[in-house]
Amino acid sequence: MATLVVPDHPSPVQDAESLRKACQGWGTDEKAIIQILGHRNAVQRNQIRKAYEELYQENLIKRLESELSGDFEKAVYRWLLDPAERDAVLAHVAVKDSMLDYQTIIEIACVRSSEELLAVKRAYHLRYKHSLDEDVASHTTGDFRKLLVALVSTFRYDGDEINVSLAESEAKLLHEVIKGKAFSHEEIIRILSTRSKSQLNATFNCYRDAHGTSITKSLLDDPADEFLAALRMAIRCITFPQKYFEKVLRNAVNKGRTDEDALTRVIVTRAEKDLNDIKELYHKRNNASLEHAINKHTSGDYKAFLLALLGDKEL
Amino acid sequence: MALPGDLDALTKAFSGFGVDENSIISILGKWHPEQRKSFRKGFPQFFREDKRLFERWDERHIAFLEHEFLRFKNAMVLWTLHPWERDARLAKEALAKGDYDILVEIACTRSSEELLGARRAYHSLFDHSIEEDVAYSVNDSNRNLLVALVSSYRYEGARVNEEIAETEAKTLSEAIKNAEKRPIENEEVVRIITTRSKLHLKAVFNYYKEISGTTTEEDLEEGSSLSYTIQCISSPKTYFSKILASALKGSADEKNKQALTRVIVTQADSYMKEISEEYHKQHGVSLSQKIEETTNGNYKDFLLTLVARGD
Numbered sequence: 001m002a003t004l005v006v007p008d009h010p011s012p013v014q015d016a017e018s019l020r021k022a023c024q025g026w027g028t029d030e031k032a033i034i035q036i037l038g039h040r041n042a043v044q045r046n047q048i049r050k051a052y053e054e055l056y057q058e059n060l061i062k063r064l065e066s067e068l069s070g071d072f073e074k075a076v077y078r079w080l081l082d083p084a085e086r087d088a089v090l091a092h093v094a095v096k097d098s099m100l101d102y103q104t105i106i107e108i109a110c111v112r113s114s115e116e117l118l119a120v121k122r123a124y125h126l127r128y129k130h131s132l133d134e135d136v137a138s139h140t141t142g143d144f145r146k147l148l149v150a151l152v153s154t155f156r157y158d159g160d161e162i163n164v165s166l167a168e169s170e171a172k173l174l175h176e177v178i179k180g181k182a183f184s185h186e187e188i189i190r191i192l193s194t195r196s197k198s199q200l201n202a203t204f205n206c207y208r209d210a211h212g213t214s215i216t217k218s219l220l221d222d223p224a225d226e227f228l229a230a231l232r233m234a235i236r237c238i239t240f241p242q243k244y245f246e247k248v249l250r251n252a253v254n255k256g257r258t259d260e261d262a263l264t265r266v267i268v269t270r271a272e273k274d275l276n277d278i279k280e281l282y283h284k285r286n287n288a289s290l291e292h293a294i295n296k297h298t299s300g301d302y303k304a305f306l307l308a309l310l311g312d313k314e315l
Numbered sequence: 316m317a318l319p320g321d322l323d324a325l326t327k328a329f330s331g332f333g334v335d336e337n338s339i340i341s342i343l344g345k346w347h348p349e350q351r352k353s354f355r356k357g358f359p360q361f362f363r364e365d366k367r368l369f370e371r372w373d374e375r376h377i378a379f380l381e382h383e384f385l386r387f388k389n390a391m392v393l394w395t396l397h398p399w400e401r402d403a404r405l406a407k408e409a410l411a412k413g414d415y416d417i418l419v420e421i422a423c424t425r426s427s428e429e430l431l432g433a434r435r436a437y438h439s440l441f442d443h444s445i446e447e448d449v450a451y452s453v454n455d456s457n458r459n460l461l462v463a464l465v466s467s468y469r470y471e472g473a474r475v476n477e478e479i480a481e482t483e484a485k486t487l488s489e490a491i492k493n494a495e496k497r498p499i500e501n502e503e504v505v506r507i508i509t510t511r512s513k514l515h516l517k518a519v520f521n522y523y524k525e526i527s528g529t530t531t532e533e534d535l536e537e538g539s540s541l542s543y544t545i546q547c548i549s550s551p552k553t554y555f556s557k558i559l560a561s562a563l564k565g566s567a568d569e570k571n572k573q574a575l576t577r578v579i580v581t582q583a584d585s586y587m588k589e590i591s592e593e594y595h596k597q598h599g600v601s602l603s604q605k606i607e608e609t610t611n612g613n614y615k616d617f618l619l620t621l622v623a624r625g626d
Binding site: 130 | 431434435438442443444446447450451459462463466467468469470471472474502506510511512
């Protein structure tokens with residue numbers, strides 16, 4: 001379930017005017033910005049952007065980029081984009097990162113539905129004059145390339161039909177490949193990147209039934225092996241994305257330095273989807289609410305914005 | 316007694332592509348039993364004397380005639396299908412028969428959105444994604460190339476980075492000239508060919524020619540998937556014209572013959588005009604004329620109508 005709280009009938013024109021007012025003069029009225037944008041869904045945000053452009057012949061996003069700064073600015077920027085554009089931007093940043101942020105790429109490729117991923121790729125074409133596939137391919141090598149390119153270029157069957165005997169035979173195949181440890185990654189990549197999510201869930205269930213342990217545990221061999229980490233991540237994103245996101249959030253606040261990029265990414269991309277479920281999982285796992293963690297590890301307007309997206313009634 | 320002229324006409328009605336329905340009706344339909352018997356006795360290529368004293372139809376000819384009678388129906392059905400469903404069904408059949416060249420043809424000559432549509436239709440028709448079926452069925456060195464081709468969603472804009480194109484042409488050249496490893500097993504070759512935009516690739520192939528003095532087609536193994544891929548991307552009209560020429564040759568086998576229907580039906584709304592012109596250029600005779608000479612009946616009329624749409 002979503003956490004975003006939205007009023008009944010907001011007026012895009014009024015919102016655009018209020019935002020304009022918030023940006024005029026010496027300072028910026030961040031509270032007003034949060035109050036409005038933090039409580040509008042994707043359709044409404046698009047309407048506001050259009051209304052603002054018509055009224056003031058200026059791009060709202062560019063204006064806010066210049067008025068705001070730091071993590072708050074990054075969060076608002078990503079929030080204002082429409083979901084497909086946002087994912088395209090996130091993917092582009094991830095690909096160009098010198099350390100290749102494969103985590104974001106896997107998240108986008110595996111958590112989104114087939115149609116959503118398609119929309120991301122279209123937005124990517126428009127924005128960057130390249131295909132996402134070609135950029136991922138040209139910035140990766142070897143098995144990583146094979147895995148990531150396959151995951152982003154797939155257009156999975158999105159129905160519920162599953163073939164039980166195929167699930168059993170592919171579970172067996174996976175077990176043999178994993179046990180053999182001289183991984184020919186080809187078969188794992190083939191199955192993971194082409195089968196439908198329903199089929200994969202069936203396969204992983206068969207795996208667990210037959211071997212008493214989940215496939216991700218079987219892939220725990222060498223913690224330093226990044227390729228295995230990527231595989232596990234992909235599997236988690238496909239089978240139980242909310243639990244995966246809970247872990248991302250937990251890691252973002254538990255390490256020495258708070259990882260604001262990860263916090264922003266998860267909260268902004270899931271606020272209109274399943275952030276509420278993620279919140280509940282977080283609370284169960286950490287004995288404290290996500291809001292509590294955000295309160296403790298972030299500050300200022302950035303904090304206020306995240307809390308608004310989390311549905312914090314305070315604002 | 317059957318008139319000799321009738322026999323000739325009837326022979327012609329059954330040779331080449333499709334059948335001449337009108338001749339069959341006007342000649343065969345009129346014959347009474349005696350005439351039909353002498354037809355059977357006079358045509359050892361269709362009938363042979365069975366030991367139980369009757370003229371028996373040769374099995375191969377039954378099969379042959381079935382194909383010919385079905386050509387018009389198949390063309391018509393293929394034509395009426397939604398292009399997405401058409402390509403999805405063609406792909407499925409090609410995969411089942413191991414006709415990788417047809418898979419390459421579909422993946423590389425359709426636009427990004429057309430290929431996407433075919434992938435959607437594939438979901439509906441077969442409850443699987445096309446890439447999962449290709450990945451599962453293809454077990455030789457073609458797998459990576461074919462899976463990547465059917466999964467591609469290429470950028471279709473005008474922007475080309477000349478520097479990168481030149482670098483990639485060098486990579487391609489080294490990979491193809493490398494005697495140790497087959498180019499299709501080279502990751503960089505597959506990456507470039509399956510992810511870059513078609514415009515970018517055309518630039519790459521031009522640089523390739525500048526660098527190595529030869530074209531990629533000349534350097535690649537003929538009939539290989541990689542060769543078909545590059546042909547389809549660099550010049551679909553040349554590729555299709557070649558296929559049509561093979562189909563219309565006297566020695567064409569059934570697979571080649573089916574290409575006639577497939578190419579004309581799938582290209583009637585796309586490249587038909589360019590293909591006709593290219594065919595004329597290469598063979599000195601117009602495509603329509605060649606079709607007129609080689610095909611019969613309703614099938615012929617249907618094809619000619621489709622080809623004429625390009626004019």
